[in-house]
Amino acid sequence: MPRFEYKVxxxxxxGLKAKGVRTAEARFSNALQDLMNELSSDGWEYLRAETLPSTERSGLTGSxxxxxNVMIFRRPRESDTSDFQPELLPAPTQEPVMSSIEKEISEPEIKEQPTPVVPGAVDNIVEDTPAKTGISTTLSLLAAKRNASKSED
Structure with a gap:
């Protein structure tokens, strides 16, 4: 599939003045002809003409x-991807499959030992109490300290 590059x-x-060209239409046609001939000499092929909107500034804040009106030309790309020949890599080799006996020998079994829970060793002040009702012990202690400081005042 050919790939193209485009020029707009x-x-x-x-119109362009030329010898023997007198009317405005003829001069305009001459300008188009010169433009198309100039680009075709560089390998560009005329594709189509388009009328497109262009937003421009008008004054300080307006637009x-x-x-x-633009003319669109195209030509085949010089460096086409179809010219590229990929390099074939050698097929991957399979690693030897270990038997189940070799796996047992090479991978020792590690048993996880539960860590003992020491109450009060680490307190991150976060308690999971979905089944408990009432306030937690941490909040009870905090409330008791605040009540004690208020009663002293």
Whole structure:
């Protein structure tokens, strides 16, 4: 599948003077002809013409939409991907499969030992109390300290 590169150029807005060309239409046609011949000599093929909107500034804060006429040309890419030949890599080799006896020997069994729970060793002040009702012991101690300080005042 051929791949193309594209070139977009503004369409001529004024005609070109030439010998024997007198009317405005003929001068405009001459300008188009010169543009197309110039680009075709570089290998560009005329594809189509488009009228596209262009938003431009008008004054300090305003903007206006101008319509621009452009001509689109294309040519085949010089560095096409179809010219590239990929390098074939050698097939991967399989590693030898270990038997179940070799696996048992090479992978010793490690038993996890539960860590003993020492109450009060680490207190992160977060308690899981979904089944308990009432307030937690930490909150009870905090409330008792606050009540004691208020009664002293």
């Amino acid at each position: 150029v503004p369409a001529p807005t004024k 206006t939409t101008e319509w621009r």
